[in-house]
Amino acid sequence: MTSPALDAALADIETVFNGFTSPAERACGLCHLPEEAAYLRTPNTRIPVDVLRMYTFEVSDHFDDHAAAMRRLLPQGARALVLGEMEPIGLGFHGLAVVDWRAWPAEQSAAVEAFVLAWWQEVLAAPSPPYWIVEIFELCVSILRSVTPLLDRWHASPVADGHLAECVDWWLEKLLVDDSPFHWFLHGDEAATADLRAWLSRHAPDRLLARDEPHLAIRAELLGLPYDERWAHPYWASAPAIN
Numbered sequence: 001m002t003s004p005a006l007d008a009a010l011a012d013i014e015t016v017f018n019g020f021t022s023p024a025e026r027a028c029g030l031c032h033l034p035e036e037a038a039y040l041r042t043p044n045t046r047i048p049v050d051v052l053r054m055y056t057f058e059v060s061d062h063f064d065d066h067a068a069a070m071r072r073l074l075p076q077g078a079r080a081l082v083l084g085e086m087e088p089i090g091l092g093f094h095g096l097a098v099v100d101w102r103a104w105p106a107e108q109s110a111a112v113e114a115f116v117l118a119w120w121q122e123v124l125a126a127p128s129p130p131y132w133i134v135e136i137f138e139l140c141v142s143i144l145r146s147v148t149p150l151l152d153r154w155h156a157s158p159v160a161d162g163h164l165a166e167c168v169d170w171w172l173e174k175l176l177v178d179d180s181p182f183h184w185f186l187h188g189d190e191a192a193t194a195d196l197r198a199w200l201s202r203h204a205p206d207r208l209l210a211r212d213e214p215h216l217a218i219r220a221e222l223l224g225l226p227y228d229e230r231w232a233h234p235y236w237a238s239a240p241a242i243n
Helices: 004-016 034-041 049-056 066-082 106-124 133-144 148-152 158-175 189-210 214-222 227-231
Strands: none
Touching: 004 066, 004 106, 034 049, 034 066, 049 066, 066 106, 106 133, 106 148, 106 158, 133 148, 133 158, 148 189, 158 189, 158 214, 189 214
């Protein structure tokens, strides 16, 4: 069961992108069967989930018109993502992270953004999301090309703070040495990493302490210090090893 906001966003995706095709699409003749490429040329036909996932995460140079192919996939692809049918999602770029969907007509770009944000809010409220929370965050960030819209919606709650603790535990090893924790991010990786560090240093410590995660809380707070001060902090004298 999904929220009214996510239901509305999915319905909008299905309405806005209904009937789209990539009319001259042949895709990659070496990697894809002719009948698979035919789905991209044919409107209003259900695509097998394995083919849907393959094309959603396929590299862009395997298409004659990548943006058109993504429009064709969106109505079924958005719902399949929500339903947990697109596993694994952490092994490649989602097509929307590659195409310039913000340059699409306003109705289309607004529908994409509303869907990603509504799904993220749904994930934050779900004790058991359909995929690993770290991968969901990165997928959404890579599509939106910014961490800020997701962080702005990451409000405190028992479930959301559980997801925060899991993400922080995974991210800290990279963030503490000013490396990016992202694998599938094409646009402004350095800026996104800096924004994530700053937000965590301000907002995560109290929420992690409330979950009885003192070491995660202290390390998150240290992200707000310059690199040398961070590692010269007295905490490290008695801190357990990272991961």
